[in-house]
Amino acid sequence: MIKYIVILLYFQQFTGSIPTQPNRLISYALPDTRPLKKALGFYEDTYLNFTELTTKYGYPSEKHTVLTEDGYLLTVFRILPKCIDKQKIPIILGHGLVDSSDSWIFTGSETGFGFILSNNCYDVWAANFRGNTYSRKHVRFDPNKDPDYWEFSFHEVGYFDLPAIIDYVLSKTAQSQAYYVGQSQGTTDFFVMASQRPEYNDKIRLSIQLAPVVWLRNLKVPGANILARESKNIKDLLYAIGFRELFAKQQVIHTIVELICQFIPQTACGTFLSLTTGYVYGSITSKNLAVSMGHLIVGASVKTLAHFGQLIVSGDFQQYDEGVEENIKKYGTIKPPKYNVSRVSSPVVLICAENDYLSSLENINVLSSRLPNLVDRYIVPELTWSHHNHLWGVRATEYVFQKILNYFDRFNA
Numbered sequence: 001m002i003k004y005i006v007i008l009l010y011f012q013q014f015t016g017s018i019p020t021q022p023n024r025l026i027s028y029a030l031p032d033t034r035p036l037k038k039a040l041g042f043y044e045d046t047y048l049n050f051t052e053l054t055t056k057y058g059y060p061s062e063k064h065t066v067l068t069e070d071g072y073l074l075t076v077f078r079i080l081p082k083c084i085d086k087q088k089i090p091i092i093l094g095h096g097l098v099d100s101s102d103s104w105i106f107t108g109s110e111t112g113f114g115f116i117l118s119n120n121c122y123d124v125w126a127a128n129f130r131g132n133t134y135s136r137k138h139v140r141f142d143p144n145k146d147p148d149y150w151e152f153s154f155h156e157v158g159y160f161d162l163p164a165i166i167d168y169v170l171s172k173t174a175q176s177q178a179y180y181v182g183q184s185q186g187t188t189d190f191f192v193m194a195s196q197r198p199e200y201n202d203k204i205r206l207s208i209q210l211a212p213v214v215w216l217r218n219l220k221v222p223g224a225n226i227l228a229r230e231s232k233n234i235k236d237l238l239y240a241i242g243f244r245e246l247f248a249k250q251q252v253i254h255t256i257v258e259l260i261c262q263f264i265p266q267t268a269c270g271t272f273l274s275l276t277t278g279y280v281y282g283s284i285t286s287k288n289l290a291v292s293m294g295h296l297i298v299g300a301s302v303k304t305l306a307h308f309g310q311l312i313v314s315g316d317f318q319q320y321d322e323g324v325e326e327n328i329k330k331y332g333t334i335k336p337p338k339y340n341v342s343r344v345s346s347p348v349v350l351i352c353a354e355n356d357y358l359s360s361l362e363n364i365n366v367l368s369s370r371l372p373n374l375v376d377r378y379i380v381p382e383l384t385w386s387h388h389n390h391l392w393g394v395r396a397t398e399y400v401f402q403k404i405l406n407y408f409d410r411f412n413a
């Protein structure tokens with residue numbers, strides 16, 4: 001079983017960046033594939049980057065670089081508000097696993113959440129967390145050569161990246177608070193930050209958590225439990241043969257997925273999403289599904305996946321288990337400490353879906369029972385709703401975006 005997984009991962013790893021032992025780099029980077037995509041008639045938005053998308057849809061944007069305490073250089077894109085309203089504080093958007101800032105806008109000017117926020121006079125800051133295609137940079141480590149670059153999971157994203165981005169945005173805008181909207185791992189990162197660095201709760205007026213991934217008990221994803229139980233072995237194997245990064249962009253697999261999904265989006269990507277997240281065919285338009293694959297699968301660390309694997313196996317929301325000896329050194333305890341979400345004192349809205357395999361209502365109940373300042377736990381009233389529908393779904397504007405704007409209205413000064 002593990003052998004086949006490793007072979008599979010090996011092939012997905014034909015990428016620009018393989019840190020191999022010891023510090024040897026094999027490059028399988030694809031040349032620029034854009035001319036080919038144009039020739040094949042891809043939807044243009046599949047291959048446009050954040051800046052190009054905002055320009056195309058007529059929204060001025062800026063690119064900012066944020067330095068974290070531990071030396072990572074993160075790209076944060078800002079979409080300027082379409083109108084001025086002094087009551088409105090900045091909004092920080094936090095993407096999910098193997099995802100990026102693009103997810104908030106690639107569905108276009110009518111239904112892109114980033115654009116809708118700008119239309120409503122909000123100043124929008126779309127983060128890119130360490131390791132994704134926009135944020136593969138560090139002051140000392142080279143992600144293509146230094147394995148140490150990849151020694152992080154959602155813990156470090158929550159502990160270092162989010163606070164750095166919040167401080168940067170507040171300082172640039174001369175505000176004392178921001179809104180946060182996270183999706184999937186963007187919620188995990190937030191709950192790590194707000195429980196490990198509780199002083200940051202004062203800087204968050206309200207957070208909206210879309211498809212929260214915190215407790216991961218009894219996942220319905222086929223094979224998830226087996227993979228999770230094997231995650232230590234898989235990680236050790238991948239490390240031994242020199243892999244620290246998975247699912248990077250500019251790799252053969254990413255390009256093949258992009259290609260197939262242009263032509264048979266529902267059958268190919270739809271099936272992939274339905275197995276992994278509970279997606280129901282047709283609940284995202286074929287065009288958006290096709291375009292999404294140009295922006296999804298854009299890089300993660302092996303350690304992040306292993307950490308999620310540990311959450312599945314332990315059934316708890318806890319720090320990375322390094323093994324007894326290392327745990328004692330790092331945490332002073334045999335077992336890794338649990339994250340204490342009772343310390344998340346800022347107001348939280350959880351937005352959930354009936355058919356989301358990764359964010360089940362059962363697990364959300366565990367989370368909501370422990371949050372001291374829960375404003376609402378909103379379940380989208382649509383049985384087919386799943387993990388990505390919050391951002392890309394048919395009727396996302398009506399079910400989710402309008403709802404979020406209403407929550408903001410309640411919390412605006």
Ligand SMILES: *[C@@H]1O[C@H](CO)[C@@H](O)[C@H](O)[C@H]1NC(C)=O
Pocket residue numbers: 049050051052063134
């Ligand atoms: C987006 O694409 C443009 C045009 O290819 C390029 O100049 C720019 O550097 C890209 N931006 C980022 C952040 O990658």
Ligand SMILES: *[C@@H]1O[C@H](CO)[C@@H](O)[C@H](O)[C@H]1NC(C)=O
Pocket residue numbers: 340342343
């Ligand atoms: C969790 O945080 C709450 C609120 O700060 C505190 O009262 C409680 O003792 C903490 N629990 C643990 C196990 O540390």
